[in-house]
Amino acid sequence: KTDYILFFPFQNEINEVPFFDVQLPYELALKIFQYLGKAELGRCAQVSRTWKVLAEDEVLWYRLCQGEGYLCWEFLWVTLPLFFRYTSGEVRLWDTRTWDYTAPVLAAVAGPGGAGAPPHVSFVRINSSLAVAAYEDGTVSVWSLLLGQEPIHHFQHNQHIQALALAPGGSAVATASGFQVRVESPDDRGFWQTPATFEIQKLVNFLNLVPDVTGSPVAVAAAEDIVYLLKAEDPGRILHSVYGQPVTCLDVAAHEAAFGIKTFGWLLNEPNQILLYNLETNQCVTKVGSSIGEFSCVNLHSSPPNMLVAGNKDRRVRVFDVRRGAAACSVYGHQLGVTAVRMDDWKMVSGGEEGLVCVWDQRMATKLWEMHARHPVRLVWFNSHSLITANIPEEKNPRGSSITEDDPSLHRKYRGVIYSYEFSVDQLAVDSVLPICRSSYDELTGYNYNIGLAVPYDSI
Numbered sequence: 363k364t365d366y367i368l369f370f371p372f373q374n375e376i377n378e379v380p381f382f383d384v385q386l387p388y389e390l391a392l393k394i395f396q397y398l399g400k401a402e403l404g405r406c407a408q409v410s411r412t413w414k415v416l417a418e419d420e421v422l423w424y425r426l427c428q429g430e431g432y433l434c435w436e437f438l439w440v441t442l443p444l445f446f447r448y449t450s451g452e453v454r455l456w457d458t459r460t461w462d463y464t465a466p467v468l469a470a471v472a473g474p475g476g477a478g479a480p481p482h483v484s485f486v487r488i489n490s491s492l493a494v495a496a497y498e499d500g501t502v503s504v505w506s507l508l509l510g511q512e513p514i515h516h517f518q519h520n521q522h523i524q525a526l527a528l529a530p531g532g533s534a535v536a537t538a539s540g541f542q543v544r545v546e547s548p549d550d551r552g553f554w555q556t557p558a559t560f561e562i563q564k565l566v567n568f569l570n571l572v573p574d575v576t577g578s579p580v581a582v583a584a585a586e587d588i589v590y591l592l593k594a595e596d597p598g599r600i601l602h603s604v605y606g607q608p609v610t611c612l613d614v615a616a617h618e619a620a621f622g623i624k625t626f627g628w629l630l631n632e633p634n635q636i637l638l639y640n641l642e643t644n645q646c647v648t649k650v651g652s653s654i655g656e657f658s659c660v661n662l663h664s665s666p667p668n669m670l671v672a673g674n675k676d677r678r679v680r681v682f683d684v685r686r687g688a689a690a691c692s693v694y695g696h697q698l699g700v701t702a703v704r705m706d707d708w709k710m711v712s713g714g715e716e717g718l719v720c721v722w723d724q725r726m727a728t729k730l731w732e733m734h735a736r737h738p739v740r741l742v743w744f745n746s747h748s749l750i751t752a753n754i755p756e757e758k759n760p761r762g763s764s765i766t767e768d769d770p771s772l773h774r775k776y777r778g779v780i781y782s783y784e785f786s787v788d789q790l791a792v793d794s795v796l797p798i799c800r801s802s803y804d805e806l807t808g809y810n811y812n813i814g815l816a817v818p819y820d821s822i
Contacts, residue, residue, distance in 0.1 A: 451482055453495045455507070458750065458782065468493060468505045471516045487528035487535075494535050496523040502537055502546075504554075515554040517546060525569035527581065530663065534579035538566035543592055545571075545579050558594040568612035568621075572641060573663065575616075580641070582619045584609035589621060591641060601639055602646070607632070611672070613662040617641055620670050622657030636660060636672050638684055650682040650689070661703050671710055673700025679712045681705060681724055691727050695720050702742045702751075711749060713739025719751050719781075737778055749783040 453468045481498040488494070493505045500519035505511070519539035527536040534547040543560040557578050564585035572580040578594040582601070589602040589609060601619065610622040619639045625632045635651040651657060655676030662670045669690070671681050679700055681691040696714035703712050709730070710722040715738045721731040737753040744750070755778055 451497065453483055453486060453493070453503075455488075455493060455505075458748070466511055468495070468503075469511050469513065470495075470497070471501060471503055471513060484523055485526035487526055489528055489530055489532075492528060492533055492535075494526060494528050496526045496537060498522065500539060502526070502535065504535060504546075515546070515548075517544075517556075519544070525566050525583070527569045527571045529571040529575075529579060530573040532571075532573070532575070532579070534571055536569055536571050536579070536581045538569050538583060541565065543569065543581060543583055543590075545581060545592075545594075547579055558592065558597065560590070560592045560597050562588075562590055562598065564588060567609060570612060570614040570619075572614050572619075573616050582612065582614050582641070584612045584621060587623075589619070589639075591619075591644065599644070601641075601644060602637065610634075610656045611658060611660045613660050613670075614641075615663045618647065618662065620660050620662040620672075622651070622660055622672065624656040634674075636670070636682065638662075638670070648684050648687045650684065650687055651680070653678075653680075655699070658699050659701060659703050661705065665705050666707055669705070671703045671705040673703045673712055675699035677714070679703055679710060679720075679722065681710065691724050693722055693727050693729070695722075695729050695732070698738075702739050704742050704744060706744075711742045711744055711751075713742050713751060715739075717753055721749070733781070733783075735779060735781070744785075747785055749781075749785065751781045751783075752778065753781075754778045 451470055453470070455466055455468055481501070483495050484498055485496040486494065488507075491507055493507060494502065496502050500521060500523060502517050502519070502523070503513040504515040506514045519537065519542075521540040523537050523539045525538040528534075532547075534545060536543060536545045538544075541562055541564070543562060543566060544556060545558045545560075546554055546556055548554050560581075560583075562583065562585055566583045566585045568584040570582050572582060581590075581592040583590045583592060587603060587605060587608045588600060589612075591599045591601040593599065602621075604623070607623045607625055610624045612619070612621040614620075617640060619641055620636055621639075622634065622636050624634055633652040634654070634656045635649045636657055637649050638647045639645065640647050651672070651674075653674050653676055655674045655678075657672050657674050659673040660670060661672075665671055668685050669681060669683060671679065673679050677696045677699060678692055678694050679696075680689045682688070683690045691710075693710075696712070696716060696718055698715035701713050701715050703710065705711070705724065708724055710724050712720050712722065714720075717735045717737055717739060719733045719735075719739055719742065720729055722728065723730055733751075735753040737755040739751055740754040741752040742749070
């Protein structure tokens with residue numbers, strides 16, 4: 363029996379034809395590996411670990427979100443001969459506990475007259491009970507995860523939607539379109555209504571709904587350099603506003619909001635920071651960070667109590683203890699800016715602009731594992747046993763002048779990809795990792811090869 367190895371994606375620098383996920387016979391792969399350096403060989407070994415790849419053939423991945431055991435994203439179909447971005451407008455739902463089935467399509471609301479292709483999807487959000495999608499024409503559709511594939515509610519904006527939010531543990535939906543933020547939620551009898559509409563001064567960049575709120579939904583919106591706390595009984599309350607300090611990232615928990623602010627040349631006495639506000643007192647609790655680079659992502663809601671994790675364009679991931687107002691951990695491992703972060707009690711996962719996903723041990727400030735893909739990492743999500751990441755290309759309208767560019771293989775590099783990892787797959791470890799990378803602490807063979815893995819002797 364001939365073993366096969368999943369070969370690491372690389373690009374032929376002569377003709378720029380990308381090769382992806384090639385299954386090679388074991389003997390042939392070993393001959394290829396002898397021409398690779400330590401870094402490339404180490405990545406090949408790590409990429410051999412078990413994952414599942416979704417959103418591949420003729421698909422350009424655009425938006426993704428992760429909920430309680432569910433994964434939801436939009437397909438953007440690419441018609442290659444025309445070199446324009448086309449979309450079926452489909453939203454598919456995956457149960458991440460059982461990948462091996464065809465993802466059902468969540469039906470969209472028919473357009474005027476019921477003819478023509480639906481507009482493509484701008485945003486999707488999901489929680490334990492609902493899935494929501496916002497379309498380019500301003501339509502918003504809401505589906506129940508229990509009642510089937512037809513939407514249970516939909517509404518329309520007259521302009522493009524800039525932001526979409528779904529309450530993590532509830533049923534409220536918030537949208538930002540133009541200078542308006544609109545909140546929709548069902549009443550006690552299940553009838554959807556609009557409990558609040560807010561008019562604000564600037565276009566919204568970030569929008570979140572506060573979890574675990576009793577009564578009317580509460581939203582936090584960042585519009586350029588202003589952060590609003592939006593309550594039905596107190597509309598338009600400004601939580602934070604400093605001219606010339608735009609908000610660069612935002613996340614909210616049940617009682618607090620954390621956001622990054624960016625300063626410019628005339629405000630050098632005020633460094634880039636993460637501000638933490640109490641949503642009950644509307645007061646700033648602490649400021650952390652003091653970085654030259656701007657903070658590009660922050661995660662507060664899933665972090666341990668009194669902790670938050672933030673990624674920065676200076677390529678560092680920082681964990682802050684908000685009680686001390688100082689960094690409890692700072693690690694450096696990305697070649698470009700950090701784009702996504704998440705943490706639990708002892709580990710952190712970060713994604714970078716260069717496509718690298720890193721798993722860190724916070725206690726030792728040490729990288730445990732990494733995986734590289736072509737496109738920037740836009741989402742990382744994990745629990746105790748699995749990790750899901752999404753790489754989204756910057757270029758979503760592939761065009762060119764070569765007559766050979768109607769070949770689909772040349773455009774695989776423009777496709778995004780979703781990876782699903784298992785933190786513990788003992789039954790597959792022997793079959794998926796090269797023999798030279800299987801060394802334990804009792805075997806010295808791995809040291810002789812000096813592959814340069816983060817933890818070269820562990821059986822992962």
